[in-house]
Amino acid sequence: MSSWRLASALPLALATFKGFVNPLQHWQEGVLMVLGVPHAEPHEELELAVEDFRDHMTEYEKRLGDLRRYRNVGHGECLYDLVDTQDIWPTLQKIAEAGFPIIGQYVNIGAHDGFTDDPLYNYSYSSQALGIAIERDPEQCERHKANLPDVNVVCSEVTPQNVLPLVRQGLQGQDIDVLKIDIDSYDCPVLERIAPKVRATMIMVETNPSIPPPYQWAMLYDPDLWNFFESFRNPVEVPVRGCSLAYEIQVLRRYGYDLLAFDGHDAIFTHESVRRAFHPHQLPVDEFDCYAHSLIVANGIPINLTRRWFFKESDVHKTLPEIWRFFVDWMAANSPILFPFALRV
Structure with missing residues (x-):
């Protein structure tokens, strides 16, 4: 056996x-x-x-x-204690202190209520950034509007086919501070559609941490995947969600993004144009080093x-x-x- x-x-x-x-x-x-x-x-x-x-x-x-x-480009030591994957605001401030302006615009896909366990909340609230938040749950949408009333909340299910029209109705130009994707399903097909169409300083993607480097694994789009996930009697045990760290790295390297940090079930990437903000640390960091030392949150595997x-x-x-x-x-x-x-x- x-x-x-x-x-x-x-x-x-x-x-x-x-x-x-x-x-x-x-x-x-x-x-x-x-x-x-x-x-x-x-x-x-x-x-x-x-x-x-x-x-x-x-x-x-x-x-x-x-x-x-099989490593994907990165050789730098992982920044274990320097980047908080649960609050991106200190990292964006560090980038701003290096001379890169905060744009004040972002995209939050799978935004939930905009506050609970959302690593963008402190950034959005403190910088008074505007942006677009996409969330499929009507109750969460209403909570988001109450928590961040100036943010454009689009209450809709996102797919690879509709993500660009949804995002374009809430942005001015292509430049944003942050793109975040957290939809617990076909995250990477959505990422692949939007990544070449925005210029983000930082991209944050939820990761399925059970699939280690160097394996590039991702759930693809299926219109019934969300319904199955929601109807499952114990959703925490469902492994068919998201994509692996190595898959995310190979997608985002095409558009000039470095792996900055990984922990738990979130990966943070920054654009190669802001590398000097993290000097003397070498970017991109080594995904094997990050993965081997990270505390992970795994579901169903x-x-x-x-x-x-x-x-x-x-x-x-x-x-x-x-x-x-x-x-x-x-x-x-x-x-x-x-x-x-x-x-x-």
């Missing part, structure tokens, strides 16, 4: 996960640090993972080194699969079929159709 089939039989608690891909990040000065948050890796399972990595880390590091030959794909198997010709089979089998068991996705290295 293959590794992915064994993993699929493991307890469901591993499939919704908050913790480090590298379990040794939980091992500090001989003490096992267990996160006191919902969906943290259970103590017993974390102990086993730490023991395994302590015994085999030299071997795993070698295999990870072999995978790095067992963490032991992610660890295998990142640390334990350096042959992409073995891992690609495993990733493909995981999604096909999951959808065959849980959804009425096989939704389309892209997968490559």
